[in-house]
Amino acid sequence: MxxxxxxxxxxxxxxLSLVQAFAGFSGAARGSARIMAMGRGAAxxxxxxxxxxxxxxxxxxxxxxxxxxxVAENSHTAKPxxxxxxxxxxxxxxxMILWLLILGIYSAAIAMTQPVGxxxxxxxxxxxxxxxxxxxxxxxxxxxxxxxxxxRLYPPPFEGNGLNPLLQDPGLAFHPPxxxxxxxxxxxxxxxxxxxLLDKRNDAAWVxxxxxxxxxxxxxxxxxxxxxxxxxxxxxxxxxxxxxxPVENASLMPWLIATALIHSMMATERTGAxxxxxxxxxxxxxxxxxxxxxxxxxGVLNSVHxxxxxxxxxxxxxxxxxxxxxxxxxxxxWRAPKLTPGAPFDLASRETGILxxxxxxxxxxxxxxxxxxxxxxxDAAEGIKISxxxxxxxxxxxxxxxxxxxxxxxxxxxxxxxxxxxAGLYALRYGFAAALVALLAALAIARPLSALGxxxxxxxxxxxxxxxxxxxxxxxxxxKLTLLPSGAWSVALAHAGLGVVALGVAGATIWxxxxxxxxxxxxxxxxxxxxxxxxxxxxxxxxxxxADRASITVLSGGKVITVIHPxxxxxxxxxxxxxxSSIRTTVISDLYVVLADAREGGGWVVRAYVNPLAxxxxxxxxxxxxxxxxxLGGRVAARARAARPSMAVSEPAE
Amino acid sequence: xxALAFLFxxxxxxxETAPMTIYAAEEHSTYVxxxxxxxxxxxxxxxxxxxxxxxxxxxSIDESNADLATDLRRLIRQQIQQxxxxxxxxxxxxxxxxxxVLMKPPVQQDTAFLWFGPAILVLVGAGVIGVTIVRSRRRLxxxxxxxxxx
Numbered sequence: 091m092x093x094x095x096x097x098x099x100x101x102x103x104x105x106l107s108l109v110q111a112f113a114g115f116s117g118a119a120r121g122s123a124r125i126m127a128m129g130r131g132a133a134x135x136x137x138x139x140x141x142x143x144x145x146x147x148x149x150x151x152x153x154x155x156x157x158x159x160x161v162a163e164n165s166h167t168a169k170p171x172x173x174x175x176x177x178x179x180x181x182x183x184x185x186m187i188l189w190l191l192i193l194g195i196y197s198a199a200i201a202m203t204q205p206v207g208x209x210x211x212x213x214x215x216x217x218x219x220x221x222x223x224x225x226x227x228x229x230x231x232x233x234x235x236x237x238x239x240x241x242r243l244y245p246p247p248f249e250g251n252g253l254n255p256l257l258q259d260p261g262l263a264f265h266p267p268x269x270x271x272x273x274x275x276x277x278x279x280x281x282x283x284x285x286x287l288l289d290k291r292n293d294a295a296w297v298x299x300x301x302x303x304x305x306x307x308x309x310x311x312x313x314x315x316x317x318x319x320x321x322x323x324x325x326x327x328x329x330x331x332x333x334x335x336p337v338e339n340a341s342l343m344p345w346l347i348a349t350a351l352i353h354s355m356m357a358t359e360r361t362g363a364x365x366x367x368x369x370x371x372x373x374x375x376x377x378x379x380x381x382x383x384x385x386x387x388x389g390v391l392n393s394v395h396x397x398x399x400x401x402x403x404x405x406x407x408x409x410x411x412x413x414x415x416x417x418x419x420x421x422x423x424w425r426a427p428k429l430t431p432g433a434p435f436d437l438a439s440r441e442t443g444i445l446x447x448x449x450x451x452x453x454x455x456x457x458x459x460x461x462x463x464x465x466x467x468x469d470a471a472e473g474i475k476i477s478x479x480x481x482x483x484x485x486x487x488x489x490x491x492x493x494x495x496x497x498x499x500x501x502x503x504x505x506x507x508x509x510x511x512x513a514g515l516y517a518l519r520y521g522f523a524a525a526l527v528a529l530l531a532a533l534a535i536a537r538p539l540s541a542l543g544x545x546x547x548x549x550x551x552x553x554x555x556x557x558x559x560x561x562x563x564x565x566x567x568x569x570k571l572t573l574l575p576s577g578a579w580s581v582a583l584a585h586a587g588l589g590v591v592a593l594g595v596a597g598a599t600i601w602x603x604x605x606x607x608x609x610x611x612x613x614x615x616x617x618x619x620x621x622x623x624x625x626x627x628x629x630x631x632x633x634x635x636x637a638d639r640a641s642i643t644v645l646s647g648g649k650v651i652t653v654i655h656p657x658x659x660x661x662x663x664x665x666x667x668x669x670x671s672s673i674r675t676t677v678i679s680d681l682y683v684v685l686a687d688a689r690e691g692g693g694w695v696v697r698a699y700v701n702p703l704a705x706x707x708x709x710x711x712x713x714x715x716x717x718x719x720x721x722l723g724g725r726v727a728a729r730a731r732a733a734r735p736s737m738a739v740s741e742p743a744e
Numbered sequence: 745x746x747a748l749a750f751l752f753x754x755x756x757x758x759x760e761t762a763p764m765t766i767y768a769a770e771e772h773s774t775y776v777x778x779x780x781x782x783x784x785x786x787x788x789x790x791x792x793x794x795x796x797x798x799x800x801x802x803x804s805i806d807e808s809n810a811d812l813a814t815d816l817r818r819l820i821r822q823q824i825q826q827x828x829x830x831x832x833x834x835x836x837x838x839x840x841x842x843x844x845v846l847m848k849p850p851v852q853q854d855t856a857f858l859w860f861g862p863a864i865l866v867l868v869g870a871g872v873i874g875v876t877i878v879r880s881r882r883r884l885x886x887x888x889x890x891x892x893x894x
Contacts (some may be wrong), residue, residue: 328807335802435881442877449869457862464849464858472854479797479804479847486862508884606778687773695775 093158093240096146104230108221109183110197114220118213118288126216130201130261133219134228144191147239148178151716157246160239161371166210166252166663175252176263182387182403183239185266189383190229192267192274195220196303200278202522208466210289214296216487217285218278225277228410236403242655252663255635261321265716272311273379276348278303280376280418287421293431297359297368302725304355304372306346309718315341316711327669327684330681331598331707334480339462340382343455347375353444360431362507363441365642367448369426373418378455380411385462438511443501450494457486458726490543495549498554502581503563517563524555536601546596551591557582576724584717590710597703600679606686606702610693614645618700620646620681625653627694635659637670640685640694644674656685656696680704696704774809776817777823791830793819794847795837800848865877 110132117125147160151174156162160593165174165179179188204215233239279300286296318341323331332338351371384407399741458566461478467475500522503514526549533543561582565571596632605617614623627642637659644651657670674681679702686695779785792806799814805813816837823833837845849855 123818206782215787326807327809329806333802333807431883434880435877436881436884437877441880442873445873446875447868453862453865453869456865460861461857464855468854474854475844476849476855477802477844477847478849478858479796479802481848482858485848486859490862490866519846529762606775608775686775689775695773 091144092150092155093215093242094142096238097145097234097238098647099139099143100230100234100238103136103143103190104227104234106136106139107226107230110136111220111227111266112198113221114216114218118216118220118285121213122207122417123212126212126366128483129219129223129310130204131324132355133197133201133222135224137198140187140190140194142423143189143240144178144184145288145348147184148175151175151178154250155246156248156250157243158239159241159243160245162247163607164253165250166634167249169253169258170633170662171259172263173253173258177257179266180253180257180262181223183233183237185270186229186233186237186269186387187239189270189274190226190233192227192270193222193229193277196275196278197226199303200281202683203264205580210291211295211299214282214285214289214299214618218281218296218299221284222277225281228413232403232410234684236406238491244441249456252634252661255659255661255666256325256633259321259325261317261325265317265321267314268310268317269314271319272307272309272314272348273344273382275303275307275310276344276372276376279307279351279372280414283372284421287369287418287425294358294362294365296357300372301352301355301359302722304348304352304375305718305721308345309715309722311341311345311348312711312715312718315345316708316715320708321710323704324671324673325668327697328381329598329602329604329682329701331572331704332595334461336462336482337382337386339458340385343458344375344378344382346455346458347371347378347449349368350448350455351375353447354499357441357506358432359446361441362430363435363446364444365429366426368424368690369422371452373415373422377411377415378459380414381459384408384411388560401720425659433507435506437503438506438509438514440501440504440506442510443497443717446497447494447501450490450497454487454490457490458483461486473545484542492545492549495553495588498553498585498588499560500583502557502578504558511651518556518559521552521559525549525552527551540600543596543600546600550589550596553592554586555588557586557660576606576727580717580721580724582717583720584714587710587712587714587717590706590713592710594703594706594708594710598701598707601703602699604698606695606697607691608689609696610691613693615696615698617681617698619646619652620700622696624694624696630657631661634663635661638685640696641684642672642696644681654681654683656683658685658687674704677709678703774814776814779821784824787830788817788824791820791824792817792868796835796845796847798841798845807868836848 107420110129111126113129113132117123117127131292147158149155150158150161151165152171152206154161154165154167154174156165160181160183164184165177168607169177177184179185198220200215200219205211282296282300284304286293289296289342305636315338319331322333323329350370351374354368354371355365384404385406387403461482465476467543468476498517500514503517504511524550530545532547533539536543536547561571561574561578564578565574603618605615607613607615609622609624611624611626614621616622623643623645623646625643627638627640630637630639638656639655639657641653641655643653652674654672656672660666660670661668661672667688669684671682671684673683679700682699682701682704684697686697688694779788789806793804795805795816797805797808797810797816799812800808800810801815805816820833822835828836834846843850849858851859854886
C-alpha cells in the first residue's frame, strides 16, 4: 500500500505542477489576481504531495519494507535507524526525491513570500512560480519514468542489500540535504531571472525578490561543501579534505558562480549596474547545478559519489540541461539589448571590485569545468586518456583565487560609483601591516618554507585583518560595532571566513607531518611532536559490523595527553572494510591517527598525521556561512520593519 | 644501466601482478616501508601526489588503499633508491600506463586549450572590464548627476 501511496503522491504533485505552470504564466499574462493566486495554491499543493512521497519513502525505509525496490536495494534490517532515515537519499532514486522536495520548499517559499498589493511584483512572482513548475515537471517526469523508487518487488526479498559502509556516517544526514538546498535554491534565482526576461517591463525589481533566495542557496552550498569536505577528511583515512574529484568540482562550480551572482546582484539592486550580466549569472548558476547533477547522475564520471548511475538517465538530464540553458539564453538575447544601463561609475568604486570578483570567479568556474570535461572530450575525440588532477587546479585556479583575495578587502572599502582610492588604501593600513607581520612571522616559524604557504598565510591574514579594519572604520568605535547594519557584518564575516579557510588549507597541506610505522602492542612511534604508544587492540561488535579497535596512548614531552581509539571496521553484509580514524584536535592542530592493517605476528600498521590549522578549514566555512545567515536575518528584520511603518528605523541598505 | 634497471623493475612487477580491486584492504597491506633517507622519502612523497592510482576513482597513489597504489608506492621507492630521477620514474610509468598516470597532464598540442584557456579567458575578461569602465567614466563625465552613496 505504502509504495502505491508514494507513487500516487508523485503523480498528483505532477498534476499540480502542470496547474502551477499554467496558472503562473497565464495569470501573469492576463494580470488576473485570481489565476495567480491559483498558481500559488498549486505550488503549495505540489509541495505537500512531494513531501508526502518523500515521507512515504522514508517510512518504507524505517519499517524495512523490502517489497519497495529502492529499500531492498539500499537498506538492511540491521542498519541503525539514523542510516535507515538518511539512507533514503544515499542512492540515486531517493536523492532525486530529496531534490524534488527541496525544489518544492523553494517554490512554496516563493509563493508564501509574495508581497500583496503590488501588481508588477505579483506578475513577476507568478511567472517565477511558472518557471519553477516547469523545472518540477521535468524532474517529476524524470523520476517517474527512469528513477522510480516505489517500484514493487514480488516476491519481496527476505533481507535488503544494505548501504555502502562509507555512507553509513552522520555525514550522510547533513551533506546531501545542505548541498541540495544550495543547488536547488539557485533555481529560485534562475526562475526570477527567467520571469524578468518574460516581462516587458524589464527592470531590476526581480533582483530584490531573488536576492534572499540566492543568499540562502549560497549559504547552504557553503555549508554543504564544507560538510562534504569534513566527511571526506575524517572518513577516507588519509588526512585529505579536497581531492578535485569531478563530483567535488560539480559542487564547487555552482558555488563560485553563486558567489559571483550575490555580488553582482548587490550592484544591480543598489545602482542598477550590470543588469544583463546579473541575469546571465542567475541563469548560469542554476545551469551549473544542473551540469553537476548531470555529471554525477549520468555516470560519465568515475567518482566515489557515483552510486547506481545509468546512461539513460544521463540522456534525460542532458535534455533538461539543454532546454534550461538554451531557452533562457534565447530570451536573454532577445531582451538584453533593451535593458537600460545603470548608474555610471568610476575606476575607484565598489562596482569595479565586483567586476574583478565576477571575472575571477567565473573564469575559475570555467577552468574547473574545462579540467573536469577535458579528459572526457579528449577521450571521445582522439581516444587519448589523460588525467586532470590536483596539480592542474593548483596551477590554474589557485593563482586566480589569490588575485581575488588581494582584491577582496578593497571592495567593501570603496564606495559605490565614485571613491577616493588614496583614502581607501589608507583606511586599510592596519590590514596591510597585519599581513606583513604575518608574512614575517611565517618566514621565521614555518618549516619547510614554501612560497605557496607564505602566500596563503599573508593573504589569509590580509582578508581577516582587512575585514576587521572595515568593520572598525564603519563603526568608528568598539561600542558602536553592534549598531552596524547587518550588511556590513555579513560582508566582513564572509570575507574573513575565507581568510580563515586559506590558513587552514595552507597548514593542512603544506605543513602537515606524517608517519607510517608497524607497531606491536607496547611499541611507540613518533609523529610531529607527539609519541604514540599502541597499548592493545581488541575485537568489538558494532550493530552491523565487527571492528578491530586500538587503544593508543598519546604522549607529548613524556606526558600522557589522552588515549585514542581508531578502528578498522568490517561490514559483512556489504563485504567492505572502512577505517574509522581518530582525530584529536586542539583547534589549532589535528592529530589524525589511522589503524591501517594487521601484520603477521601481532603488529599493526599505523598511519599518523599532524595537520596544523586543519580545523580552520571548516571553522572558516562556518564563519562564511554565518555571514550568509546575518545577511538573511537582516533582510527578514528589514521586512518586519517595513510591515510596521510606525516602527521604521532609517538604516542604509548595505 | 638505466635500461637494465627498467628491466629489473618490470620483471619484479610482472612477478607480483596483484589483483586490481578497489576494496581489498583486508587481504593486502597498504604499508610501504619509508626510505631511511628523509630527503629521498620526501621526494617519494612528492612524486606520489603526482601519480594517479589507475584503478581508483580519481585519487593519487598518495592517498589510496588500493593494491595498485601500494605497489606503485613501493616501486617509486625502489627506483629512487636505484638513483633514478623523478623524470625517469615518470617516463617509466608513462611508458607503462600512458599519460593517464600523470595527475598533471603534459603541456602539448592537444592540451593547449586546457593549459592556456584560463589565462586567455582572464585576459579577454579584463579587456571587457576595461572597456566597461572607460565607457562608464565617459558617461560619468557627461552625466555628473546622481549623488554619491555613503
